[in-house]
Amino acid sequence: MFRTASMPRSMTTLVGIALAALLLAAQPVSAAPTDTVLPIPFAGLTNGPTGLTNPPSNTYITVRTDPEEPGITRFRCGAYLYCDLVVHWRNLSTGASGAADLVYGPSPGVAQTGSGTVIAAFTAGGIPGYPGTPTTLLPGAGVWAVP
Template sequence: MTTLAGIALAALLLAAPPVSAAPTDTVLPIPFAGLTNGATGFSNAPSSTYITVVTNADEPGLTRFRCVADSYCELVVHWHNLSTGESGAADLLYGSSTPGVTRTGSGTVVAAFTAGGARGYPGTPTTLLPGGGVWAVP
């Protein structure tokens, strides 16, 4: 009976899928606030948006950024890894080849995000208050 139970347990363990951690979504607590200019040149009402940071233990050192409101936003995330000293920027700009994906490295990362559109282009956002936050990257 004990042998049969051992065989059954071994079969269950071998048939089990590999353990994988689910991605972690973190909404950065300080929203970006800005203005956009309409086609007439007049400013639209102020707007704000939050950024979500997505990390995954299966992709160590990689961070993905996305706008909470929608998939389209003209922001640049300026990040600094406090654990390694590395820093850089991730584009959330329309037409970017890898929008919002960057290798921050593992550790504690802090970021601020600002408007990143082209100057003089109608609809380009202007930063009134940069957004920001801190998160851990596996």
């Protein structure tokens, strides 16, 4: 630092020491993961872990993105530990698309969506044509940004 006519030398030294302390004590910048609840919930019938059809329900999906894992999206069922849903996604920035299964368990579905703006719809999973197969009455949907 340099000394000016309006600032005494002791003040200049003090400002320099304070600035150096701030720079040395600063923690590295790291962004925290972001959870986004998709605004339109799924409504319909799903299967439970026993294979039997659950009563009609509505479920929100939460997506988690993390700047330390660019291009990766993790999906979770809202309030339920178990769900039988499939998330159909498309990256509007790259054109990539795919599906992530959220079937029977607390572990989230993971998709390599790529970075950009991603849109998704989620529907009931299961095998069409079999008794007790889940039914989608209203697919859920949402949009989020992936770092």
